[in-house]
Amino acid sequence: MPTGYWETEHLLRPADITVVGAGIVGMSTALHVKRARPDDRVRLLERSPLSSGGTTRNAGFACFGSAGEWLDDLDTVGPHALQELIGMRANGLAELIGLLGAEALGLRWTGGWELLSSSEADTRLMDRIHADWKTLQDLAGDPLHAALGDLHPAAKAGPALQWDRDRAEALGAAHAIHLPWEGMIHTGKMVAAFHRALDQAGVQRLHGVDVKGVSPSPNGWALDTNVGRLDSHRIGLCTNGLAAKLVSGLEVRPVPNRVMVLRVAPGTLPEGTYHIDRGYLYMRTLDHQHVLFGGGRHWGVELPLPPARDEAAEAQWDDRLLAASGHWVPSEEVTHRWTGWLGVGPDRRPLIGESQPGLHHAVRMGGMGVAIGARVGRDLASTLLEA
């Protein structure tokens, strides 16, 4: 493959632009490119039936970080880059809403909360948050207002962070910080909306195509795949954590994250999104009887890359998640468990560039791809169109 006349002459003839990886970034890139140049042949290749990274497996937070996460970033990248990062997330969400529409995303501006316990680590974190409160408010407030001021009902509420004693009391937390700009999407609806938009725009979306390597060819690039060689003038690589397998030297690696859905007594958790342990743990309401609880990558449990599995390690991770969730929401049953994969690197900034002429990449979304993915896709599309 492709060997038949209809395949080589038409269906799989060389593309103008091939995007590899149908996650949020790849789908946004392909959509932007095709909408800008309807006559170009734009192909989107994905190795799995839906997607196998984070895009169909995330928690659906439409979020920009929390005080605890921002302090980590402040220490690693400094105030300027942190503000840029918050701006990218806020702009990314605005971009996603513009691409697909708030209703199609199942977007709800519920607000989020950062919960702090009375543990030693959280008490230390609390002291730091107090000390840097104004800095954080200033750094986050401006980009949130600038990007979402016209879209968000919280725009009038003003600050990025607010103490919330009632929520702390309701959940037995030592402190709760309200994040009024935060919201949640329905991840399944977002992916379905992307698929509709891509099909409508005329992007050729091929699932089940695993790209094993890319190499320069006289007319651009050749992609070596499980279904044979495919040609393209340019390539946009959006394979996130796995990108270094195709372009060596990219500073990104795949990291697993575990998630579970808990059935709880009705109304156990007030509607919203919640950050715990500087965002390494998180929970959100799905409906009044189901809570999604996940995270724990800071525990360092290792899992093999799919399709391999280590069920003992998964069970160990799940036991820890269940114990952690029990602190906040007593559950009656675990109804779903799964692993998703993140692309991470030395800091939380995405990696966008061109490693060789015509071979572009946009990877390393960290745990924030829902927020920044569409914006990163737009940036990659612009460079692909300029090339």
Ligand SMILES: Cc1cc2nc3c(=O)[nH]c(=O)nc-3n(C[C@H](O)[C@H](O)[C@H](O)COP(=O)(O)OP(=O)(O)OC[C@H]3O[C@@H](n4cnc5c(N)ncnc54)[C@H](O)[C@@H]3O)c2cc1C
């Ligand atoms: C459990 C979990 C919870 C998360 N929660 C949130 C959240 O609440 N809010 C938020 O903003 N972000 C969240 N994230 C992060 C977010 O989901 C990711 O940052 C985002 O989905 C990354 O999108 P992407 O397009 O870069 O990569 P991916 O979604 O990983 O997509 C890359 C695609 O490339 C495909 N691919 C890889 N290699 C090849 C190849 N060689 N050939 C063909 N295809 C290939 C993969 O199958 C995959 O579908 C979460 C992530 C996880 C794992």
